[in-house]
Amino acid sequence: MLLAAICLLQSCSDFLEQEPGTQISITEQLKTKQGVLQALNGIYGDLETDVRGERFAVYADLQGGNLKFSPSLTNGSQGQFTIPTNIKNLYSFGDIADESNFSIFYGDSYDIINQANLILEFTDALTDATEAEKNQIKAEALTARAYVHFLLSEIYSQNYGYTDDASHLGIVYNTKSITEGIQYPSRETAANTYSLIIKDITTALNLYSDSSLLQGPVYSFFNTKNTKALLARVYLSKKDWKNAYETANDVIENSGVSLMNSADYIAQWEQPDLPVSEILLEFSIPKGSDGTASGSLSSYFGYTSDASYSNYVASQDLLSLYETADIRKQLFLEKPLSTLVNNQQIKQNYYFTKKFQGNPGYIAFRLSEQYLIRAEAALELDNTDQAKKDINTIRTRANASELTETEDLKEALFLERRKELCFEGHLFFDIARNKKDISRNDGCISLNCSLTYPSPKFVLPIPRSTIIVNPNLKQNESY
Template sequence: MKNKLLAIIILAVTFLSCDDKLDLSPEDQLTLPVSFSNKTLALGVLNGIYSASQQDDVLNGTWQLAGEWQSDNVNFVGSFPTFNELRTYTTLSDNTSISGMWDDRYESIGTANLVIKYVPLVEDPNFTDSERANAIAQAKFMRALLYFDFANWFSQPLQTGNGTTLAVPLVLEPFDGVVNYPSRATLNEVFAQVEQDLLSALPNLDNTDNSKATRGACLALLARLYLYQDRFPEAADYANQAIQEGSFALASDYTFYNTVSNEFYFTLVNTAADGQDSGEGFSGLSNPTPGGRGDAPFSQNLLDAFAAEPGDKRFTELTQVGPDAIGNNSTFTSKFPEAVNNSDNAPVLRVTEMYLTRAEANFRAGSSVGDTPLNDINALRSRAGLSDLASVDLDAILLERRKELCFEGHRRMDLLRNNMNLRRAGMANVSESAPGQNKVILPIPVNQLDLNENLTQNPGY
């Protein structure tokens, strides 16, 4: 599906490029006029967004798992010093993993910018108006998804900073040869752009291929956005709309991982030949040695959460035991078992999350859009082999979110947006993990500060 060659045109999208990134030989690149000279090549550039997003630093697990070990789900035991900084809240602004994430995210965003700008200009009578609109809608969805996640790493959450704290620069135009030096946008500004892109994309998306952006995925991401903004009536409404999309359904069991099951509104498909680009993504980090790195086993706190209610299929059917990176026998998730080729699919947006979002949003709004919070939570517990609850409160809903979505990248923001410490009592760095503390968010990479005088650093770095 992905076209690596066409993705190379991302040389033209990075807004702060070093000389070596601009010095590609002619045989390694396609010029913009060629890339958008016909329908086939233009759709190849669209595929390049997904290709760029397959990097571990984007949607394929590095930062999704980093949020799990910065919080309370993962006991990171690996040797990467840049990852250990996150675990111990000693992160520095020259952290090379963070600078890699920054570069790779803007590569993916920049490719989306190309599609949005140049697809309308393609002169090809075989490229229908509906096909063009769908291509642009996919690009806008991807840009929204990438900015949403990106901003949440570099800004204090809305619940702490009222959305006025600085996030990341909003770059909405492709690189045209003139280097610009944008300032950081506030979290509110980034979220407004995310909402605008998603609402614009929604009418022109369909549900034909959940390995790409779908209408269901767009509804689901809007629901996630509104939940993070404490816009609970809208979160419940859009989660309900996503659940009602006929192309998708709550899976009956847990065999949907690494498939294109209709449990997924959007899953990034990986293969051994075309997938996660290192052992630092979902598969490599979260598998025991020797197949994987053994870096990211369950924390004792997460083990205790499952042990409090034995028989949960989300534990009994989705775990494996093996040696971790320091030789101890530890418990790992089995959601991403293909550690040799790092080819497991990335679970980006799925139906289960929308049941959880609808339950939380309805509970906090005092509403029952689509169904009651109790019924939504019990539907998930029934699938997990657990008995029904008689009533639910916010803690019960967040616990179900934790157990359903662990190792998929949600835990950090689920805690921060609820004004909860990332670490539980008795764990290391509890005080440093409180919302509003400097190192619950990332520093602007020092190399970006050196290149762009309009960027300002986050407090504490």
């Protein structure tokens, strides 16, 4: 927050830059519709950067055990395994507050929230925008604010059910920009955090006109259907089963989006640029005027050749969950890579995901997740027939066997989410929500490969630099 304040005082935020070499004040920038839309577009750019960064992009799957490391290509350590610097401490469940691996994510997230608050504070005064346009702008800014707060709560606050009344620490929820004065807020409870997230989302849903004001693919911006998808996920995390069921059902029935079918499931994931057809929201990667992408998730998951590949591959912990005939096994690119074993270089097989080859954007929401949210909510509401139906919809498409009468539905659903949504940022949070233990086996090179629930290490430390500035900010337990 201090860094954000400094940036505002110096007018260094990206969206305040009018032309190369010239900058204008916040008031000047945001007094016209064009200026506000430039600011809103800047939020999407910053959001994409925030979630695509290595720390967040791999966090849930690495910590949960879906990922392991590929052998090094670096001379002197070729074939060996090293933990990337950006996640070195947190990988061992030993992040430290003084130099947290996630400190950049924390600061950037609150900067995005501050930008959203600025837009909300200036939009009503626009004289060159219609009421419908102003409402659409506010809806997208509110959704962005809610979404980023939700991501922060997943990382810095224990799951909603950690205490019976969700009275444990949530996060700081900012609803005012720093231009109104630097504040020193305390953390909300988890219950209040979720109430504020839901309030922002439901307010946004009443404002949307669904007439996009920004240039670009429709699936890259917040709208009614993907905001409802966000709300369904929030209700799921809150364990508000009735609302989770109804909201996910609304998305499934009324979004106009259909599930991918079996015949082109693999081909759609293999597309180098376009998202899959069931996408509800993808934060598309920025491209230059010549069409060149400036970065993508392939930076972490991509394979080009045996001499050029990225750090993260699928673990056998994940691969072993798929049945032989499951077509999702085809989503893994098997490659024999040189590995140092007993001081000798030998070839061992590694499995790169095909989900993120080429120039993929960050998948925030897609329809399959909504089926699995509805299934989980139905199960908790004792509607086992609907839960089975939704789980089998996903399994049948994958050519996996349907559920048997003797299967543990709750465990089957947990594993179905793990298989279907792998590498999309869910596993660690699913484990916490279900109050499960973590046991990472294949490829774990940490001194600590397991974590027993409950544990203070299911959340990360608030960066100490922030706590020093704000004396009202309480640190997470054990940090």
